Amino acid sequence: MTSGPEKQAILATDLEHVWHPMTQHSLLAGKPPMLVVEAFGSTVVDADGKSYIDTMAGLWCVTAGYGQTAIADRVYRQMKTLPYYPHTAANVPAAELARELSACLGGDLKRIYFTCSGSEANDAAFKLARQFGRLARPGENRYKIIARHRAYHGTTMGALSATGQSERKWRFEPLVPGFLHAAPAYCYRCAFGKSYPACDLECAAQIETMILHEGPETVAAVIVEPVVGGGGILVPVDEYLPVVREITRRYGVLLIADEVISGFGRTGRMFGFQTYGIEPDIVTMAKGLTSAYLPLGAVATTGAIFSAFLGELEDRVHLVQVNTFGGHPVACAAGLANLELLAEQRLVERAADAGRRFLGALKDLERYPLVGEVRGKGMIFGIELVADKKTKAPATPAIINRVVARALEQGVILGKTTMTTFHLNNVITLSPPLVITSEELDTVLAVLHATLKDL
Ligand SMILES: Cc1ncc(COP(=O)(O)O)c(C=O)c1O
Structure with a gap:
């Protein structure tokens, strides 16, 4: 004491x-x-x-x-065995955690890039989405990211640009170009003055209108928190995310689920996107990944996106990005112990x-x-x-x-x-x-x- x-x-x-x-x-x-x-x-x-x-x-x-002493014990053991090595090399806990996360994510979300926080995960996701657009559709210029008002995506300049909270941003503007904001799914204060279900999900339809107005060939991704957290616990109606998924697919726009709060059981399933029955192209996570016992973030993406980055070295298409502490063996050991606890303690x-x-x-x-x-x-x-x-x-x-x-x-x-x-x-x-x-x-x-x- x-x-x-x-x-x-x-x-x-x-x-x-x-x-x-x-x-x-x-x-x-x-x-x-x-x-x-x-x-x-x-x-x-x-x-x-x-x-x-x-x-x-x-x-x-x-x-x-x-x-949860099981996490502390695992961390202590890992710290003594291998406290750190850059993730350009492989390490045991990071490989195992990537495998376990892929299993929890399901579908084609099999590839994990580790970061140190949620903000960095979102920044990495935006970079992945932009480069993927250029690799997969070379004749186009897909760089815009559509986010939503009220959402929080982080504190770094990219993640803050995606954030839809004026009070968090104005002191630091101008921020990163290319970020646009649609209305959130928020029935209590509907941006269109409508009521569900007569509204026909105008908030989701607005995303389609924005994509069309901007030109789909300029839009790389839409990012959503499945349930908006820090912006006021905005819980969408059940159809909202499936409709947004459908719209993004129609225009070749990637869907990023920011699971930094919604992930790891928070919304009643392992991930928020599972609660709403959709499969995003990119998933970002942090916080509950280690239950905060150590800092760790991650970006998960599909095999399809990952393969666009494959080629010869001289093609220079691989991901040119590194976080010193990304894939940190001790943080990943905490993540592994945490996932075990979530399962064991149901x-x-x-x-x-x-x-x-x-x-x-x-x-x-x-x-x-x-x-x-x-x-x-x-x-x-x-x-x-x-x-x-x-x-x-x-x-x-x-x-x-x-x-x-x-x-x-x-x-x-x-x-x-x-x-x-x-x-x-x-x-x-x-x-x-x-x-x-x-x-x-x-x-x-x-x-x-x-x-x-x-x-
Ligand atoms: C939904 C969401 N995304 C991203 C972040 C940023 O995470 P971090 O603070 O780890 O950078 C947060 C943080 O609260 C968040 O709530």
Whole structure:
């Protein structure tokens, strides 16, 4: 335990030297960050010994829960055997993890390129898609990527360009050219003012219109988060992704599934694209790949795409891209142990069953004036807060912050949309470790009721 004077000393050091993400440091002197010292299951413990149920699995990533010693043991063994070697050579855990991932992905998604994060995976996917376009259709110029408003795809310049969240982008613009944005599948605030099913999925149709207006021969790929996570838990209707898949196929446009949040059981199947019954051309992943025990990302693609990069060396068609830490043997060992745990502890099935029950219980929150809509899929949930149910005017950030603070006082860590799209940062988010127990979910529910009923 790090308490008393030791805690104060560490926080003083932190405040003097660390630059925290997404943080206004001028406020930290009055309200220092939580000092987290240990964690197990779905519980994190701060330096004062106070326990919290972490409904956000860290940052949507500690999928198998904290304290899984099988991962730690595997990592320790690998670190002693081979701590690192560049992935231009082969190593045992990376080869085995690629094989296991291919099996989980199914279909023709058999080729895995490793990165260190979700952002890098998405950047690599965009590069793959652009080069593939040039190799497979030499007379065309397929470089545009269609993404969607509200989606988050990462922090590097390419992934940020794909991101559809104005508040994350404007300070750093101009970003990378060639990224366009369509409306998300978001019935509660339909961009077209329509209602499902009479809408005929106009949000999906807009993607087709964009492809046609841009000229299909200029469009390399469409990227989707199966369920938009950080942008507010936007859960599409079941037909949406199949229709988008059909449209992209019709125009020779690749479909990239960003599974950085949706993957590894989060939506009730191993991958979000499986939840919706489609097969993308490229899949990007990170977070739950190692349950965040070590940083690792990956891009999976089909044999068909991979073969376009084959040729003689002098053809210079191979992938000219390297990440120093991509295919890191120790991170891949963590990934292997993590996949074993997901299977042994049946965590994906658990996400589907316990998630369905919890969503049903959460829906009851819609009776409070502040709650506009509760939505979710598998083990990911959003509670959209409004100032007025009729107009759907979003609740202010001050209200959202109060909800999160009150829950924290009661020992529950909730997430929230933070600086995503201007004026639409009004969603409480939950994406707990898949090991979360029924009792813990009951506690979370009770805290939500206590917090939301009189705000
Ligand atoms: C859907 C999605 N894609 C990509 C990323 C970027 O991943 P990373 O932070 O590992 O770069 C994130 C991160 O939250 C994400 O939620």
